[in-house]
Amino acid sequence: MNPYRNILYFILVFLLQLAITDYLYLSPWVTVCILPLLILLMPLSWSPHRVMIVAFALGLGLDVLSAGVVGLNAFAAVMAAAPRRMLYRVLVNSDRQDTTEVLILRQAGFEPYFKMLLALTALYLAAFILLDCVSLRPVGFILGKFLASTVVSTLLGLVLSLSVKNR
Amino acid sequence: MNNRSGLLPALTAIILFIVLESLSIVLVMESGVVQRFRIMGALRNTQAWVWTRTSNISHFFQYRTENERLAAENLMLQQQLAEARIALQSVDSCFSDADFSYIGAHVIKNTVNQQRNQLILDRGSRDGVEPGMGVVTPCGAVGIVSAVSPRYCYVISMLGTGQTVSAKLAGSGAFGPMSWPGTDPDQMLLQEIPVHIQAAPGDTVLTSGFSTIFPPDIPLGSVVESKVSKGSSQELTIRLFEEFRALHYVYIVKNNHRQELESLYESVP
Numbered sequence: 137m138n139p140y141r142n143i144l145y146f147i148l149v150f151l152l153q154l155a156i157t158d159y160l161y162l163s164p165w166v167t168v169c170i171l172p173l174l175i176l177l178m179p180l181s182w183s184p185h186r187v188m189i190v191a192f193a194l195g196l197g198l199d200v201l202s203a204g205v206v207g208l209n210a211f212a213a214v215m216a217a218a219p220r221r222m223l224y225r226v227l228v229n230s231d232r233q234d235t236t237e238v239l240i241l242r243q244a245g246f247e248p249y250f251k252m253l254l255a256l257t258a259l260y261l262a263a264f265i266l267l268d269c270v271s272l273r274p275v276g277f278i279l280g281k282f283l284a285s286t287v288v289s290t291l292l293g294l295v296l297s298l299s300v301k302n303r
Numbered sequence: 304m305n306n307r308s309g310l311l312p313a314l315t316a317i318i319l320f321i322v323l324e325s326l327s328i329v330l331v332m333e334s335g336v337v338q339r340f341r342i343m344g345a346l347r348n349t350q351a352w353v354w355t356r357t358s359n360i361s362h363f364f365q366y367r368t369e370n371e372r373l374a375a376e377n378l379m380l381q382q383q384l385a386e387a388r389i390a391l392q393s394v395d396s397c398f399s400d401a402d403f404s405y406i407g408a409h410v411i412k413n414t415v416n417q418q419r420n421q422l423i424l425d426r427g428s429r430d431g432v433e434p435g436m437g438v439v440t441p442c443g444a445v446g447i448v449s450a451v452s453p454r455y456c457y458v459i460s461m462l463g464t465g466q467t468v469s470a471k472l473a474g475s476g477a478f479g480p481m482s483w484p485g486t487d488p489d490q491m492l493l494q495e496i497p498v499h500i501q502a503a504p505g506d507t508v509l510t511s512g513f514s515t516i517f518p519p520d521i522p523l524g525s526v527v528e529s530k531v532s533k534g535s536s537q538e539l540t541i542r543l544f545e546e547f548r549a550l551h552y553v554y555i556v557k558n559n560h561r562q563e564l565e566s567l568y569e570s571v572p
Contacts, residue, residue, distance in 0.1 A: 184312075184316045185312075185315065189319070192323045192326075196327075205331055206331070206333075207328065207331035207332075208331060210323070210326075210327040210330065211328060211331065214327065218316070267328075267331060
């Protein structure tokens, strides 16, 4: 595992997320978000504190650098980061022994990886969309946006995950 | 020891989570007026939702108290109405025989699915209840007190075959005995109405007052249909105003001249 390539990958995904946030507009029903992928790809040896602080920094950085509301992505990122270890133990490795430093699609297998990515993306988007739309939009819209955004973001996250195997 | 060492990181993680999320929300609120109103609006909506629910729950538990308050108020109005009737009759004539007083009571037990139905009320001899008193509601006659204990009384329901109440048609004043045929608890039969009396569906039936048990002019029900019975009188089917299945609060009627009237009847050879 090359840490430099790992950092570079993080930066690239972050820049891609920045571009998506600022320039990609599919529909009012869809918010494309790949920041959960970065939360998933943080080393498993990291403590929840560290994961939350880094996720908060990533989200805040995205908020500050993009044209959005400051704090929205930070809030959502912490919401997804907080239960990451618990989700990993429940969905991927129940014996509580982290056998890999980073969860990679090729090593973990499609199903557990997909479950983790889906769970993190859903948590992230639930927090993001609720804070963004609360008291302004009808419940049907919020639910529809959440479902559509989760599907699109998870699929995009899976596609990007395929490139991780070459690290 | 292991529990302690595992608990501390978990606690600090929770605290860190709360701090970071709070900081994010503060940033969102500071980021723009719209977001601030969104969040405060959501908080107000949540508060309103909680208040509405808790208010509904507390209202539910206050229904009993509220019902008792309304029943007491109703009782007071009934007393005032009776006094007003007496006063009016005193003005019109020197004869006054309508002097009823009322005792409010809760229905402890009530049956409607038997041939001789009964009620048990939470008022007894120490409240002034005596056998032979009528039991009414503003929607009709309910029954007659049959037996009394110090705290309770046993009432024979009007929904009993053989029980009758003297009733009259509101328009014509024609009267006759009204009884329950033993089938539908919502309907009774008013008999012995002369055939020349016109009784249309919807006409109101009241207590006649021709007894010492029930006061006059209590609405009982409305005419559903009429048919000639035994060739010389009509038998009217009456739909009752009173819902016997939902009886909760009733009034025991005390005729203050009852002993005088009964002794008068007995003195007549």
